[in-house]
Amino acid sequence: MLVLRSLVFNIVFYIWTAISCVGLLWGLVAPHRAMIWGIRGYMRSLVFLERTLIGLKYEVRGREHMPKHGAFLVGAKHQSMWETMKLHLLMDDPAIVLKKELTYIPIWGWYASKARMIAVDRGKRGAAIQSLLRGARERVAEGRPIVIFPQGTRTAVGAWRPYKVGIALLYQNLNVPIVPMALNSGLFWPRHKFLRRPGTITIEFLPPIPPGLPKEEALKRLETALETATDRLVMAAGGPPTDRPANAPPLKTQATA
Template identity: 90%
Template sequence: MLVLRSLVFNIVFYIWTTLWCFGLLWTLVAPHRTMIWGIRGYMRTLNFWERLIIGLKYEVRGREHLPTSGAFLVGAKHQSMWETMKLHLLMDDPAIVLKKELTYIPIWGWYAAKARMIAVDRGKRGAAIQSLLRGAKERVAEGRPIVIFPQGTRTAVGAWRPYKVGIALLYENLGVPLVPMALNSGLFWPRHKFLRRPGTIVIEFLPPIPAGLSKEAALAQLESVLETATDRLVMAAGGPPTERPANAPPLAKVPAAAG
């Protein structure tokens, strides 16, 4: 039954996504907020199909930790494609840091450009940092939240991957709070896998790291609270904790008041 449901859902997912991609083309010449409205509509319908076909639901915790006004950073765990399709339902008009190659995808790339995402050319380190900072400052001036995946790519449940310096540089240069976002989506929608499992994905926003710390302290604190919370969510759903290699630096000890 799991295989059959996964098969049916994947067929519906790709057909439905294609229909919406073409159906929303008119929003590319409409105001920015109109296109965002269309994207949210698509994401809500996907949630309907997830519940109906797979039996997959989601729960959001810690919304009170999201600033109610002004720009802020979100450092999010990235286990699956699933969370990228929910970000516009979780916060208002987020600007997502993504690799530039994604903007070359026909039609999808047009939407990314219209949404003013922050595209980074990861093959050119110096230029990548400059484009990251420039794009992020523009989005901050617009008062938008900026979402970045600190490990740089999808990381399987239980796997360890170091945190990259990009988020620390954004934190240092933007002067805005940094909200960690933990989740356990990889248990239900694993990367590079066909199966989609029923259950409840949990997304948890943690207390923000205030602006003003050193970039080293902020990065260490982010990794500590985010990895700890993610392991808690994964293990509560029956998954394995992250296996940190012997040569990985230990998680920093964070005061209780910080999260």
């Protein structure tokens, strides 16, 4: 039954996504907020399909930790494609840091450019840092939250991947807080796998890391908070904790903020 439901969902998901991409083309010539409204509508339809076809729901904890006004950074765990399709439902008009190659995808890339995401060319380190900072400063001036995945890419449940310096550079240069975002989506929507499992995905926003700390300390606090909370959410849903290699820097005994 799990295989059949996953098959049906995947077929419906990709067909509906293709239809939506074409159906929302009006957003490319509409005002920015109107296009964001259309994107939210598409994402809400996915929530309905997930709940109806595979019995997958989600809950959000810690919304009170996100500043109600002004820009801030969100340092998010990235376990699957699922969370990228919920960010516009979790916060108002987020600017997502993504690799520039994604903007070359027909239609989808047009939406990303119109939504003023922060595209970074990861193949050119110096230019990548400058484009990251330039784009982030522009989004901060607009008062938008900036979402960045500190490990740089999707990381499977239980796997360890080092945190990159990008978010620390943003923190150092933007003078805004970091809100860690932990989750356990990879248990239900695994990366590079066909199956979609029923259950309840948990997203948890953690207490913000205030601006003004040395960037090394801020990065350490972020990693400790995210890894501790994510392991807690994963294990509560029956998954394994992160298997950190022996030569990885040790985490503190508890999350700090």
